[in-house]
Amino acid sequence: MDLELRHLRILLAIAEAGSLTRAAAALMLSQPAMTTQLRRIEASFGQPLFERSARGVVPTRAGELVISHARDAVVSADRIRSYRLRPAPGPEPVTVGGSSGPMLSHLTLHLPAVLSNPVTFVQFPATGDAMSRLGDRSIDAACLVDLEGFGTTPADGVVVDVIGLEPVVVILPAGHALAGETRIDLAGLADETWLLPPHDPGCDDYGALVHACAAAGFVPRFSPHRIGDLSILCDLVAQGVGLTLAQGSARAREGVVMRRLAGDPLLGRHLLALHRESPLITSRPLLLGLVRDAFSARCVKPG
Numbered sequence: 001m002d003l004e005l006r007h008l009r010i011l012l013a014i015a016e017a018g019s020l021t022r023a024a025a026a027l028m029l030s031q032p033a034m035t036t037q038l039r040r041i042e043a044s045f046g047q048p049l050f051e052r053s054a055r056g057v058v059p060t061r062a063g064e065l066v067i068s069h070a071r072d073a074v075v076s077a078d079r080i081r082s083y084r085l086r087p088a089p090g091p092e093p094v095t096v097g098g099s100s101g102p103m104l105s106h107l108t109l110h111l112p113a114v115l116s117n118p119v120t121f122v123q124f125p126a127t128g129d130a131m132s133r134l135g136d137r138s139i140d141a142a143c144l145v146d147l148e149g150f151g152t153t154p155a156d157g158v159v160v161d162v163i164g165l166e167p168v169v170v171i172l173p174a175g176h177a178l179a180g181e182t183r184i185d186l187a188g189l190a191d192e193t194w195l196l197p198p199h200d201p202g203c204d205d206y207g208a209l210v211h212a213c214a215a216a217g218f219v220p221r222f223s224p225h226r227i228g229d230l231s232i233l234c235d236l237v238a239q240g241v242g243l244t245l246a247q248g249s250a251r252a253r254e255g256v257v258m259r260r261l262a263g264d265p266l267l268g269r270h271l272l273a274l275h276r277e278s279p280l281i282t283s284r285p286l287l288l289g290l291v292r293d294a295f296s297a298r299c300v301k302p303g
Contacts, residue, residue: 009027
């Protein structure tokens, strides 16, 4: 009889239980079947492996040697089996976050098809939130938008590429006296009230607008409302509550118009940021190519 792994397990069960009856129960065999199996195993060795007595069974000297090797063989077999059952390691999952805009939208559509890593996408309401998550490695990469000169300093280990600059537009009610103009002089809006999004540690909208208005010769008046959703901001603008700003690539809503400011005093920076320790760092050229394509196709150029 050729010894198989199941025969070695029977020997180990008998040695551990010290009884054929208890070993049979542990392996869910009948006692006659267990006795028959042991006789066949001992016959293959040509000598007894256990001494029988009224108190149970104990290994013979030959049995102790066989059981020692059987134990090593079973442990090795179980280890090999665990490797076989363990799924082969694949590419590490990655998370890409960012601000709403054409670059993040483009990545969600095209990146999974060209990247071997499983990708999860997360949209953040604020640039500062995404930059903070990059710094602590909660995410691997981010498409961000801030205002030139009023952004944040990247956290240690974060690499930032400026993909391009896009003029910031002003959103006015469709019936505004200046709505028919192609370009609007910021000084002509000195008497307006401005609606801004909530404070963003990664993009100082308030400071940027104050700076631009100071250069135009006035101090802006701000609404107490701080709304992050552009649709709601447009509704408020349409109702005459105030004016607001948006990326040049933003889509106009009903009841409002979007107009460039003369001289483009406010410029949005479209950024790609990655952490140096991210698995995506080796795919940086790929990501740069995708976001540059999106910027070229959908973003307004200064000038």
